[in-house]
Amino acid sequence: MQRAISLVATFVVAAVAAFLGMISYAACANDGVAFFTQVWWTLSLFVGSTPDQEVWSGIGDCPSDPSLAHQLARILALGVTYAGLVGVLATIWWHQLGRLAARLSRTRILVLGLDANSVALLPSLASGLRPGTRLIVMDRTEDPEVSSAARAVGATILHADGSEHSLMEDMLVRRLARGRKLRAVDVYLLSDDTIHNLQVVQSIHDIVGGREIPGTEVPRLVVRIDDPWSAEAWRRAHIGEDTPWLSDALSCYETTARMILGHEALRELRRLIIVGASPMGLALLSAAAQQARERRMLNHADVGVPEVITLVGPDADQLAQDFTLAQARFSVTADMRTLKAESLEEVLATGSHRTTGVILTDPPGGGSFPVGPRLAAAHPELRVLGWADGVRGVSRQPIMNQYYPFNPGLVDADYAPFALQPENLDVVPPEDTWIRIASLMHEEYVQSLDSSGDRPSHASWMKLPPFYRLSNVRQLKEILKGMHALGRTWKSPTESGPWPTELWWENEIEWLSEAEHASWLAFYSAHGWRAVPETDDERRRHKDMVPWEQLGVESQRYTRTLVTRSLALLRSLGYQPAVQVRRYRRSGTVSAIQRKQPWTWRTEDGQVMEAATGDWLVTGADGREWSVASQVFADCYRPLTPGRYERIGIVEARPALPNDVATSFESAHHQSVAGQWLVRGAAGETWLVGADDFATHYSPVLSI
Structure with a gap:
């Protein structure tokens, strides 16, 4: 708006200057001066040039001295020219100044692709900035709303969209004498163009790779993917990937669904009716199922959860099937009672309207009267939330009776105006998935304590100091x-089979516990904590600031319990890490002879194996030798020529865990080393295969 006003004012002043200039030269027209010559003289005023000797000579009808109109026109014209020049230089200088300020910051939070839907997220990002961190908004559209919101929170604006490789590299990593370190602690890709966001993600991965991470940070990469099904699939696909980031997807449908289900108008309802089959409907069902899991985890299963959800509309069956499939795809149980009906009037004819809520999930139709207001007018006691134009997020106030309009967005409609007020700093917009799960895990931890005590780490999530919040993440x-x-x-x-059946193994818990303690130790050390015999939170001293091997028995047991509890909580929230067991086809040729006496041999990692009488001595193409039990040899090898055999058969395999144990016919205790694969044959026997050998002689069986 300010830019538009400036442009209009500049245009008006220029028009006045041109008008006055033409008037001042009008008398010369009677002296035979052509009209276009007068226009040229007028335009010359804007560059400070006037044909003084030619015009103001007193010849003919031309005046001998410049008129007042001419002098005023000259001042206004030069003012317009200099103002435009200053504006251009200021814009260039502002862009360069922004880039310089961005480069000088120690760490950054990068935000790309802001629009009217996501711009209200800026206040929350700005309010959580740590010392030395700068909020940088990359915006090539120069949208006035985005620019105004960014400047209001003190963000630096760069005229870019993430496609400039050199600029992105400069923003993401810092060049040091001993290499390059990650300097962008958080990156938010918020464009409504999912394809563009994913292209930027790939560019970021190419730039960052496995850069060193500052010990004080937990870098996060948040990508906007509005389709709820795609968002959850992308989120799970990038969990734990080999990058510095904790990656997450942000969906306007998922976010709005959580806002709707947490809306005060829908609290304490016994029945919820979802009308329509848009992505909003699927997001609502998924959010309701997740909300139920969260409440069960916190022992709040009977609070705020509707007894039944009714799906209404001609596509209700399809929506129910999509929801069941989406939950089953991630091995999540949709433990929620749903009904289906063709007509909304049929459903509303039964049950109390005071305890019933209706959510209209289809976008408003062109030209037709909105269903929401009509429904609220006909049933004043009914809580109605309907998709409407001209709204951002979910309205907190009804516009008639109990009708609340909403429009899929990333932040509540009423959030932005009060977000920066000091009294409202505890009010935050919807959290991304991992921040929310971290907060739920912390709340469960606080509930498990015998007493809250006075330790800072025992406070509720909303009162938890930023250091401990970051440590939870x-x-x-x-x-x-x-x-x-x-x-x-x-x-x-x-692709995970029934082998094995355990949720997780003891050696996994041990490995995770050691890794968690090492991470905890590095994080606390980076924040200035030191080892002392007795813990003192105020002085940043802790008794467990020692390597795992030197940690006390009780502290090691506590860490193992913490890891086990965290895995159990993740599982209760629908995140179960599955064993990657796949079927593989064996290939390659070998030499083999059957021996008539027992013998021993050593594996590549030096472990001794025992072969029985009648077992086969097999020699690979690389000269490596091993034994194969006589009872399974015929199922594993097919004769080609005397003494030459071809590997055959399909086996199951997965990457071996640290200290995994293979139970074969040759050994009951063959322990794995890093990089090996654990393979299971048709008889149930297991053996270990090196990474190179596995890549050469085992190919995945593709299922159709």
Whole structure:
């Protein structure tokens, strides 16, 4: 708006200057001066040039001295020219100054792709800035609303959209004498163009790779993917990936669904009716199921959860199927009672309207009267939330009876105006998935304490100091990343078989516990904590600031319990790390002879194996030798020529865990080393295969 006013004012002043200039030269027209010559003289005023000797000579009808109109026109014209020049130089200088300020910051939070829907997130990002961190908004559109909101929170604005590789590299990493370190602690890609966001993600991964992470930070990469199904799939696919980031997806449908279900108008309802089958409907069902899981985790299962959800509309069956499929795809139980009906009037004919809420999930139709207001007018006691134009987020106030309009967005409609007021700093916009899970895990931890005590780490999440909040997020990231490193997957476990049946193994818990303690120690050390015999939170001293091997028995047991509890809580929230068991086809040729006496041999990692009488001595193409039990040899090898055999058969395999144990016919205790694969044959026997050998002789069986 300010830019538009400035442009209009400049145009008006220029028009007045041109008008006065033409008037001042009008008398010369009677002296045979052409009209276009007068226009040229007038335009010359804007560059400070006037044909004084030619015009003001007193010849003919031209006046001998410049008129007042001419002098005023000259002043206004030069003013317009200099103002424009200053504006251009200021714009260039402002852009360069912004880039310089961005480069001088120690760490940054990068925000790309802001629009009217996401700009209200800026206040919360700005309010949580740590010392030395600068909020940087990259915006090529120069949207006045985005620029105004960014300047209001003190953000630096760069005229870019993430496509400039050199600029992105400069913003993401810092060049040091010993290498390059990650300097962007958080990156938010908030464009409504999902494809563009994912392209920027790939560019970021290419730039960052495995850069060193500052010990004080837990870098996060948040990508806007509005489709709720795609958002959850992308989120799980990037859990624990080999990058510095804790990645998450942000969906306007998911965010709005959580805002709707947490709306005060829908509290204490016994029945919820969802009308329509848009992505908003699927997001609401998924959010309701997740809300129920969260409440069960916190022992609040009977609070605020509707007894039944009714789906209404011709596509109600399809929506129910999509919801069940979406939950099952991630091995999540949709433990929620749903009904289906063709007609809303049919459903409203039964039950109390005082305890019933209706959510209209389809966007408003062109030209038709909105259903929401009509429904609220016909049933004054009914709580109605309907998709409407001209709204951002979910309205907190009804516009008639109990009708509340909403429009899918990333922040509440009423959030932005009061977010920066000091009395409202505890009010935050909807959290992304991992921040929310970290807060839930912390609240469960606080509930498990015998008494809250006076330690800062025992406060509720809203009162928890930023240091401890960040440590909770760090702990969550370490567990997610650790399970991924152990060969687990957080994605759809469709390729995971029934082998094995345990949720997780003792050696996994031990490995994760050591990794968690190492991460905790590095994080606390980076924030100035030191080791002392007795813990003192105020002085940043802790008795456990020692390596795992020197940690006391009770402290080690506490860490193991913490890791086990965290995995159990993640599982209760629908995040179960599945074992990546897949089927593989064996290939390659070998030489083999059957021996008539027992013998021993050593594996590549030096472990002794025992072969029985009648077992086969097999020699690979690389000269490596091993034994194969006589009872399974025929199922594993097919004769080609005398003494030459071809590997055959399909086996199951997964990456071996640290200290995994293979139970084969040759040994009951063959322990794994890093990089090996654990393979299971048709007879149930297991053996270990090196990474290179596995890549050469085992190929995945593709299911159709």
